Structures are given as C-alpha cells and as structure tokens.
Amino acid sequence: MNGVVVDSGSWTSAISIVLDLDSFNTGVYDCTITVYDFAGNYVTDSVSVNVTTAATTGNGIPDWIMDNLLYIGIGVGAVVFIGVVVIFRKRS
Numbered sequence: 031m032n033g034v035v036v037d038s039g040s041w042t043s044a045i046s047i048v049l050d051l052d053s054f055n056t057g058v059y060d061c062t063i064t065v066y067d068f069a070g071n072y073v074t075d076s077v078s079v080n081v082t083t084a085a086t087t088g089n090g091i092p093d094w095i096m097d098n099l100l101y102i103g104i105g106v107g108a109v110v111f112i113g114v115v116v117i118f119r120k121r122s
Contacts, residue, residue: 031061041065054081 031049041047049061062076095102 031059033060051079051081054079056081056083 036049047063057080059079059081060076061079062074064072064074066072
C-alpha cells in the first residue's frame with residue numbers, strides 16, 4: 031500500500047483476498063496486489079482507494095439512519111406491537 035508491503039504469505043485460489051480499511055485515516059491510498067505461482071510467474075493489479083468520513087446530517091446523525099428512518103420506525107413498531115400482544119395473551 032503506497033509502496034509498502036502490508037501482508038504476504040501463501041494463498042489458495044478459492045479464498046478471497048481482503049484488505050480491511052476500517053483503520054485507515056481519511057485519504058487516498060494506492061493498493062497493489064502481486065500474486066506469484068510456483069514457477070515464478072506473477073500477476074499484479076492495482077486500485078486507488080479514497081477513504082472518506084461517513085456523511086452525516088447537520089446534527090451528527092449518519093445519513094444511512096435518516097435514509098432508513100421509515101424502516102427503522104416500522105421495525106420498532108412491530109416489536110412493540112408483538113410485545114403488547116404477548117402481554118395481553120399472558121393476562122388472559
């Protein structure tokens with residue numbers, strides 16, 4: 031990453047290669063992967079990764095919460111409704 035080896039080791043072709051970006055600071059990173067076979071042949075692929083902060087509304091609430099507020103409300107309402115039904119059934 032940016033010219034520095036981050037990880038190396040053996041690899042099985044049926045397993046995905048994953049680079050965790052959760053700990054990256056905001057910025058642009060050039061990530062290159064090089065895979066060698068036993069004969070010394072290799073293939074290289076590169077990608078530029080732009081890490082940004084999560085978009086938020088003016089009051090600090092992440093946009094994905096605001097975008098899904100209706101679904102969150104329906105889910106909470108369903109849980110409350112089921113709880114009320116269970117309470118009334120136990121009382122009967």
